[in-house]
Amino acid sequence: MEHSTTSEVTFTQHHSDAEFRSRVRKTTILLSVITIIELIIGLVIYKMHKGDHPSEFLIMLFKGVVCILTLAKAFYIVSVFMHLGDEVRNLIMTIIVPLMLFVWFIGAFLWDGGSYRKLRNRYHPVIETPARQGEHEKSDTATHPLD
Amino acid sequence: MAQTAVVQGKQWWAGGKSPFNVEYGKLMMWYFLMSDAFTFGAFLISYGTVRFSANSWPDPNHVFNAFPGAGHSNLPLAFVSLMTFILIISSVTMVLAVHAGHNGDKRGVSKWLIWTIIGGFAFLGCQAWEWTHLYHEGAWWGMNPFPNANGTASSTNFTNFFFTITGFHGFHVFSGVVINIIMLLMTRNNVFEKKGHYLMIEKAGLYWHFVDLVWVFVFLCFYLV
Structure with a gap:
């Protein structure tokens, strides 16, 4: 603890080897389990899409769960693997507070996209052409790029 | 403490x-x-905006359903989960390299760095295979052979965003591998041994974990939802 490698570091965190190993093992298992759950949910969504009457609400719910699980994974990667959780509060805040902009960023722009779709469908509906069967030639199939 | x-x-x-x-x-x-998080965020959010403004969008489970050597069998999510696990495991080996650096353990650092580099190359190989496969299916910037989920013809937005964002991420993986190789050479040449600390490995480690972190979100946005 008294050992500091540069003058900028006032004190250093040192975990014992055993403590470190169990922490890394736990995090690895946790990340793997979350990924497997995400994959299972992904396959459930796939099966639901193939069904006759997919419930829009349930699909949205599952997608929301996957988003939350992804945020949990991101938290563990940043906090344990990148050791941000072990840093002093000042450093944590100087990283996390600017990232709060993402709350506005995501909300505003997804809302914008959804609103654009509604307005276009209402005032300038695009007649969508059905995709041709076995359409695999290398051609630009965009009927209305960025319409 | x-x-x-x-x-x-x-x-x-x-x-x-x-x-x-x-x-x-x-x-x-x-x-x-x-x-860099904001750069990736801007890419992914613009993808989200365009996707939200479309009435229908290609179903990822129909696009990404191939596996090397599995012929035409329908295996949705299989290959991308392999890629995800490769990246998680290489992140773990990087944590171990950083920890070995804390202990001043030169052999440990170079051993775990080598594993991390192998993981990085494995991921890049997977991505190269996936891009090649999609290209042979007729997908590229400006070309989208995949119809929308509701059966209508799709725009090229899907492939444009897919190749741009996974390409930008792949470029980060590539530069991460290059940085790790440089770290390995410096370790082998006793640069950190002479300096008395392995803090450089920590910085390279942060970058490598960030690449893993971004993949978590790319995986979510393109393959899962």
Whole structure:
């Protein structure tokens, strides 16, 4: 603890080897389990899409769960693997507070996209052409790029 | 240690020491990663905006259903989960390399760095296979053979965003591998041994974990939802 490698570091965190190993093992298992759950949910969504009457609400719910699980994974990667959780509060805040902009960023722009779709469908509906069967030639199939 | 932080807490901004308790290079690496997070965020959010503005969108489970050597069998999510696990495991080996660096263990650092580099190459190989496969199906920038989920003809937005964002991420993986190789050579040449600390490995590690972190979100946005 008294050992500091540069003058900028006032004190250093040192975990014992055993403590470190169990922490890394736990995090690895946790990340793997979350990924497997995400994959299972992904396959459930796939099966639901193939069904006759997919419930829009349930699909949205599952997608929301996957988003939350992804945020949990991101938290563990940043906090344990990148050791941000072990840093002093000042450093944590100087990283996390600017990232709060993402709350506005995501909300505003997804809302914008959804609103654009509604307005276009209402005032300038695009007649969508059905995709041709076995359409695999290398051609630009965009009927209305960025319409 | 927690007590130390509390006792020193009041004096963090009094001058004479870093209020963030890290060396300059590591702090700047954090700020760089934060700005890079905004770059990736802007890409993914613009993808989200365009997808939200479309009435229908290609179903990822129909697009990404191939596996090397599996012919035409329908295996949705299989290959991308392999890629995800490769990246998670290489992140773990990087944590172990950084820890070996804390202990000044030169052999440990180079062993775990080699594993991390192998993981990085494995991921890049997978991505190269996936891109080649999609290209042979007729997908590229400006070309989209996949119809929308509701059966209508799709725009090229899907492939444009897919290749741009996974390409930008793949470029980060590639530069991460290059950085790790440089770290390995420096370790082998006793550069850190002479310096007396392995803090450089920590900074390379931060970058590598960030690449893994971004993949978590790319995986979510393109393959899962």
